[in-house]
Amino acid sequence: MGQEAVNDARKLFGSHPPPLTLRAAAAAAVASGFVYFLAFPGSDIWPLAFVALVPLRLALVGQPPRRAFFLGWLQGFTLSVFGFYWIVGLLERFSGFSFVTCVCFALVVNAFQGGRMGLFAWLFVRAEERGWPPGVVWLCALATAELAYPVLFWWSFGASLHPVPALTQVAELGGIIGVCLLCAAANWAFAEWALAWWQRRPLPLRATAPYWLAPIAACAYGAVRIPQVDARSAAAPHSVLGLVQPNLGLMMKRNDAGESLRRHLWGTARLLEQSKPDLVLWSETVMTRSLQLPEAGTVGKRAIVADVKVPLLYGVLLRVNVPDARRHASYNSALIADADGVVQGRYDKQDLVAFSEKMPFGREFPWLYRISTNSGKFEPSAHPDAVPFGEHRIAVTICNDDVKTAATRRILRDPSTDLITNLTNDAWFGDTTEPWIHLALSKFRAIEHRRYFVRATNSGVSAFVDPVGRVVAKTETFHEATLSAKIAWLQGRTVYAVLGDYPYWLGAAFVAVAAFWRRPRRAGKP
Numbered sequence: 001m002g003q004e005a006v007n008d009a010r011k012l013f014g015s016h017p018p019p020l021t022l023r024a025a026a027a028a029a030v031a032s033g034f035v036y037f038l039a040f041p042g043s044d045i046w047p048l049a050f051v052a053l054v055p056l057r058l059a060l061v062g063q064p065p066r067r068a069f070f071l072g073w074l075q076g077f078t079l080s081v082f083g084f085y086w087i088v089g090l091l092e093r094f095s096g097f098s099f100v101t102c103v104c105f106a107l108v109v110n111a112f113q114g115g116r117m118g119l120f121a122w123l124f125v126r127a128e129e130r131g132w133p134p135g136v137v138w139l140c141a142l143a144t145a146e147l148a149y150p151v152l153f154w155w156s157f158g159a160s161l162h163p164v165p166a167l168t169q170v171a172e173l174g175g176i177i178g179v180c181l182l183c184a185a186a187n188w189a190f191a192e193w194a195l196a197w198w199q200r201r202p203l204p205l206r207a208t209a210p211y212w213l214a215p216i217a218a219c220a221y222g223a224v225r226i227p228q229v230d231a232r233s234a235a236a237p238h239s240v241l242g243l244v245q246p247n248l249g250l251m252m253k254r255n256d257a258g259e260s261l262r263r264h265l266w267g268t269a270r271l272l273e274q275s276k277p278d279l280v281l282w283s284e285t286v287m288t289r290s291l292q293l294p295e296a297g298t299v300g301k302r303a304i305v306a307d308v309k310v311p312l313l314y315g316v317l318l319r320v321n322v323p324d325a326r327r328h329a330s331y332n333s334a335l336i337a338d339a340d341g342v343v344q345g346r347y348d349k350q351d352l353v354a355f356s357e358k359m360p361f362g363r364e365f366p367w368l369y370r371i372s373t374n375s376g377k378f379e380p381s382a383h384p385d386a387v388p389f390g391e392h393r394i395a396v397t398i399c400n401d402d403v404k405t406a407a408t409r410r411i412l413r414d415p416s417t418d419l420i421t422n423l424t425n426d427a428w429f430g431d432t433t434e435p436w437i438h439l440a441l442s443k444f445r446a447i448e449h450r451r452y453f454v455r456a457t458n459s460g461v462s463a464f465v466d467p468v469g470r471v472v473a474k475t476e477t478f479h480e481a482t483l484s485a486k487i488a489w490l491q492g493r494t495v496y497a498v499l500g501d502y503p504y505w506l507g508a509a510f511v512a513v514a515a516f517w518r519r520p521r522r523a524g525k526p
Contacts, residue, residue, distance in 0.1 A: 033078025042433030072121025077114030242277035345387030
């Protein structure tokens with residue numbers, strides 16, 4: 001540690017040395033990552049979200065930036081190893097490599113994802129050393145890490161509170177990152193009290209009061225907004241929607257394309273016997289045979305309309321010829337058809353998974369596909385618009401589009417869009433916690449935009465989510481099932497729909513400056 005950092009630490013903590021040795025700090029970082037995992041969806045011990053970062057905060061006291069990055073990375077790596085354990089099985093199923101090799105690859109992925117928390121810790125310590133308000137820097141650094149650090153599987157600390165509607169209603173103001181900052185504020189307050197106790201200082205009551213008040217204020221906001229949103233939903237027009245979960249293993253779906261269609265048809269027939277849905281949702285890529293784009297309407301009509309007399313929203317693969325080395329490109333699409341099978345609208349997936357669905361820069365340099373022949377040749381949506389359904393407009397998302405807040409915001413830029421849907425195939429991940437994590441992250445789209453949200457998945461979890469973020473009905477994973485429920489058609493724009501993540505980018509700009517420039521001292525202050 002440089003002499004300047006030592007002097008800054010003495011100013012911060014007086015004559016008390018940093019409370020943890022490096023070995024103890026590393027143990028605290030690992031403990032923080034494990035508690036974070038326990039709080040996260042899949043484990044769902046959500047109260048731990050208010051203390052999960054406390055051990056990391058204690059570990060960072062008095063540490064230089066380089067060591068802080070290591071401690072933050074260690075916390076993130078621990079979280080990723082436990083929380084994303086299913087990466088090993090995913091690689092085993094699709095790579096053909098041995099279990100040991102897949103574990104090694106998974107550790108590389110987890111090590112990279114751990115860098116998100118490393119960036120957070122580095123930014124925090126750098127800015128704190130330079131005299132900026134540490135509590136503010138703590139919040140800005142965490143929001144910046146979630147917003148800017150690239151990860152293979154996106155997540156947010158705020159998802160830990162998904163079972164608690166009273167605390168999640170602020171998502172209509174600040175999105176899921178706003179809920180993340182509620183957790184971070186409580187963690188900061190707990191950590192400052194723990195640090196004061198450890199160093200035998202008076203409790204910093206005044207300094208931590210705003211951070212204690214943040215979750216309390218969020219509860220009060222939720223108590224007001226939940227009845228208001230419920231009343232608005234009750235007064236809105238309603239329809240009954242149905243969905244079919246066919247429960248097809250991933251390879252079964254690929255090896256027998258006809259079985260996918262048959263199971264969706266059987267499920268729809270059962271739905272029509274039990275209720276009278278106005279629209280039925282099928283899952284992603286129901287018709288796994290890639291169709292030429294002009295065929296989309298006619299093939300779907302011939303295959304479905306003879307057996308189904310109800311409007312459908314279903315997933316297909318579309319193919320177009322292109323005049324470059326790729327020869328053809330594909331779209332992961334959703335079509336909406338009326339009761340006669342006539343296609344009324346189409347949506348193409350926006351956010352494509354690198355290497356699985358696209359080769360990075362493959363469109364600009366098609367020769368890259370000669371190097372990676374198994375990389376997908378999908379194209380993203382050029383016009384992510386809502387699809388029409390009578391007098392209504394439906395925002396469709398496919399696969400991980402519903403996890404990315406920006407993707408949903410693009411479709412809902414038209415305030416007359418009055419429903420959010422998602423078509424997904426999570427069979428890739430097996431019967432693990434991943435489908436439940438996916439649902440927990442996607443639920444926030446309902447709150448952020450105050451719309452009903454309906455998910456139709458191949459193997460679970462399919463669900464109806466109301467505009468407060470409550471799950472009205474859901475399926476279990478890897479069970480063949482059908483669901484129907486009443487939804488309300490809601491329009492309008494929320495604060496988050498208008499502002500998006502721009503306030504967090506301002507916070508990112510602030511913390512970037514704070515990490516390199518010392519805070520100006522006031523006149524007369526030492």
